[in-house]
Amino acid sequence: xxxxxxxxxxxxxxxxxxxxxxxxxxxxxxxxxxxxxxxxxxxxxxxxxxxxxxxxxxxxxxxxxxxxxxxxxxxxxxxxxxxxxxxxxxxxxxxxxxxxxxxxxxxxxxxxxxx
Amino acid sequence: xxxxxxxxxxxxxxxxxxxxxxxxxxxxxxxxxxxxxxxxxxxxxxxxxxxxxxxxxxxxxxxxxxxxxxxxxxxxxxxxxxxxxxxxxxxxxxxxxxxxxxxxxxxxxxxx
Numbered sequence: 640x641x642x643x644x645x646x647x648x649x650x651x652x653x654x655x656x657x658x659x660x661x662x663x664x665x666x667x668x669x670x671x672x673x674x675x676x677x678x679x680x681x682x683x684x685x686x687x688x689x690x691x692x693x694x695x696x697x698x699x700x701x702x703x704x705x706x707x708x709x710x711x712x713x714x715x716x717x718x719x720x721x722x723x724x725x726x727x728x729x730x731x732x733x734x735x736x737x738x739x740x741x742x743x744x745x746x747x748x749x750x751x752x753x754x
Numbered sequence: 755x756x757x758x759x760x761x762x763x764x765x766x767x768x769x770x771x772x773x774x775x776x777x778x779x780x781x782x783x784x785x786x787x788x789x790x791x792x793x794x795x796x797x798x799x800x801x802x803x804x805x806x807x808x809x810x811x812x813x814x815x816x817x818x819x820x821x822x823x824x825x826x827x828x829x830x831x832x833x834x835x836x837x838x839x840x841x842x843x844x845x846x847x848x849x850x851x852x853x854x855x856x857x858x859x860x861x862x863x864x865x866x
Contacts, residue, residue: 645796673854682842682858683797732796734854741785741846743854745797 642666643735645746652723652753659719660749662733668713669735673743674706677730689716723753758857760843765863772830774860776843779824783845786819787854788828791840800828800841835864 642665652658662672670691675683687708688696695708707719716735720727730750734743757779766772778786783805789797803810803817803826810817816829830837843857 643796682856685853685855688853734797742799742802744799745789747796748794750794 641737641742641744643669643733643744643746645731645733645749647749648747649750650752652751654724654753655722657719657721658723658751659717660731660733660751662716662718662735662746664714664735664737664744667735667737669716669737670713671736672710672716673734673736674708674716674718675732675734677732677748679730683732686718720751723751725753727751728753758843758845758855760841760857760860762858763861763863765865766833767865768833768835770833772828772833772837772862774828774830774841774843774862776826776828776857777824778826778843778845778855778857780845780847780855781821781824783847785846786817786826787842787844787846788815788817788826789842789844789856791842791859793839797842830862833862833864838862838864 644663646661672689674686677683686701689708689710691710697703710716730748732748734745736743760776785802787802788800790800791797801812814831818827840859840861842859844854847853
C-alpha cells in the first residue's frame, strides 16, 4: 500500500517550453501533496504544499507563476514548469500524505533537463 | 529556525554496524524520520520515531532519540552492500501540518 507514482520519470525539453509533471497516489486518498526539488548531491527542498481543491502554498523564494501547481482530485497533483530554463533542470519529487496520517510517501521522482 | 544537520559521508566495512547521526533545532518536532534514497530514485521511508519515544527497533534498524540534545541516530546492524545509499534525517514541524524538513543526507558506502 501507500504507493505514489510520478509521470514522466524523465523529460528533456527546450528552453522556453513548459513541462507538466504528474503525481498520483495509487491506493489512498491524499488531501495534501508536496513538491520538492533536489539538485545533484543535495537535499530535498520543499517548493510547495498542494491541498486538494484549494490554492497551493509556496515556500519562500519559489515563483508561483513559474511553478504552477494544481490538485484537482484526491489522487492527482500536477506541477507545470512554465517557460523552462536550463537552471530549472533538477530532480522533482512529490510526496503524498494519507488522510489523517503523519507519514509522507514519496514518488520515484522526475528528472527534468532543459536544453 | 528549522534546521536539520547530518554528516555528509560514512564508510563502513561490510558486516559491521553503521551509525548515522543527525541533529535538529526545532524542539516542537512531532515525528523524526529516516529516509533512504538510492541513486536516481525517490525516497523510501525506513522508519520513524515519535518525539516522546527514546528508542525504536525494527529488524536491523535501531533509532535512538535524545530529545534533550536534539540528537537522532540510525544504527544499521550487519551492514550489507545493498545498504549503500543516501540516508536523510527529517523532522515534521508541529506548527505546519505534515511539513517535513530534511537534512543534507549522509552518503553511506560499504567496504568489502
